[in-house]
Amino acid sequence: MISGVRTKGRVLVIDDERLHREMLKDALTDGGFDVLTAQDGEEGVALFKQELPDVIITDLIMPNKGGVSTGVEISKYAKKAGVDPVIVLFTSMFKERIREYKTPELGACIHISKVLNPVDVTILVEQLFERNQRKKREDQ
Template sequence: MPGQLVLVDDEPGLREAVQAYLEDSGFAVNTASNAKEGWELVQQKLPDLVITDVMMPQVDGYQFLKQLREDPRFQSLPVVFLTARGMTGDRIQGYAAGCDAYLPKPFDPDELVAIVTRLLKQRESLKASGGSGETPDVADMARQIAEIKAILTQRGAIVQSNSSVKLDFTPREQSVLDLVVDGLMNKEIARRLETSVRNVEKYVSRLFTKTGTNSRTELVRFALENGLIT
């Protein structure tokens, strides 16, 4: 899937290597050596996705992400964090700040390409559904989710919480996941959790990334089959 990307990293060697790999994979990549240059590039290019290092001098990745999210043009722009800090607490901090994916260094370039491809597909799906994060036919989606739950229940495929699949969900991500499995759409989830639809869209996007799924029905099936609901 072609896409316009902005890559921000203060390490020249890594920046050039990642750019070359992404371009070989069919993406158009514009690079910046710091967040200030990255901000200027984003405004010029209006990219489909941003990849940024976290630990940079002067303006770090968190400040850069905050700057992006405060601009209405880039509130839904997918952002991937690259960082040498890969502990669970660091990842949670990154997701809480609003990044869409968090990839610790050193990383497999193929994994980065897979993440970028998935996020771009999700972005296209949002555009196709009017940017709401909902499918065009909400009733049909609810029906599909109900059917999946019924089928898996009949087969005895819903496992308990001792499943071998262990994922690091934040409490809010878990709450959103439980409500998605219950068949609620984003607007309903936002009302239930007393938050904005935009925040729910971000949590659903992170759930897609963490579970390797690309749709709500895939997410529901994955969650039920692996005992990920509370």
């Protein structure tokens, strides 16, 4: 919650490119999300453990710890903590805009192109968050 205002959910953005990180933060905040940011995988994992956000958006290639290693570590900790975050990997390696994979180490993992518009990312995060919330309700 920010200043007593209820948000749609909490998103952790992990990216070593400050400009990209800030653009995503602004778009997601404007979209109603509470946004945390980290500049690399190590900082992102520490912040995840402290805050337990609902969605993690991480760059694939970063110094100190890449996106896959970050996602695996977050997924392992999330299982122990009893939470089920959605993990989104940003990459400029794929021409396709969005790919979804089911991997045992990461759970459901979405790959999106880094050229995707921040507003489109916000819409995607909203859809993923709602899908994850619906799944949690069905599992109860």
